[in-house]
Amino acid sequence: MAIDDTRTEALLRLAEYSLLMRMALRDAVRDLGADPDVLTNSGVVVLIRAGSEDLLRPGDVAELTGLSSGGVTKLLDRLQGAGFIDRRYGEIANDARGVSIHLTKTGERLVRRLAAEFEGHLGELEVALKELSATVDGAQ
Numbered sequence: 001m002a003i004d005d006t007r008t009e010a011l012l013r014l015a016e017y018s019l020l021m022r023m024a025l026r027d028a029v030r031d032l033g034a035d036p037d038v039l040t041n042s043g044v045v046v047l048i049r050a051g052s053e054d055l056l057r058p059g060d061v062a063e064l065t066g067l068s069s070g071g072v073t074k075l076l077d078r079l080q081g082a083g084f085i086d087r088r089y090g091e092i093a094n095d096a097r098g099v100s101i102h103l104t105k106t107g108e109r110l111v112r113r114l115a116a117e118f119e120g121h122l123g124e125l126e127v128a129l130k131e132l133s134a135t136v137d138g139a140q
Helices: 005-031 041-052 058-065 069-081 105-120 122-139
Strands: 085-089 099-103
Touching (some): 005 122, 041 069, 041 085, 069 085, 099 105
8 A cells, every 4th residue: 555645745754854853963962072872862851851840850751751760770871971961869858869850051052952953943843744634634
């Protein structure tokens, strides 16, 4: 069964958008002097959340990403090793052993740059999603 041309075009545009954002992410990380392979999609989610949440804990990261506690620890180790986050202990009320995750200045710069890159392409993404939605709706 062949996919119709409109759907194929919309899927292609989404894939191109995803690739464009991944390339922008690699460039931004490299420009900050870090290894681009350190930052996975899960890492991007953690950085964005750490920049927008008052309190982000490892359990929140597990919930956001679906990673095991060991996977969360490895992810946070990579992000901290790259200089994007700090883990702070003893800052959580009634939990002296609790860990909170915070962006460093480098992490803040990366999140600002990624936000600008993403915002610059939101119009393209919106058009591609509308086209894909229309073809899916038309196929039903």
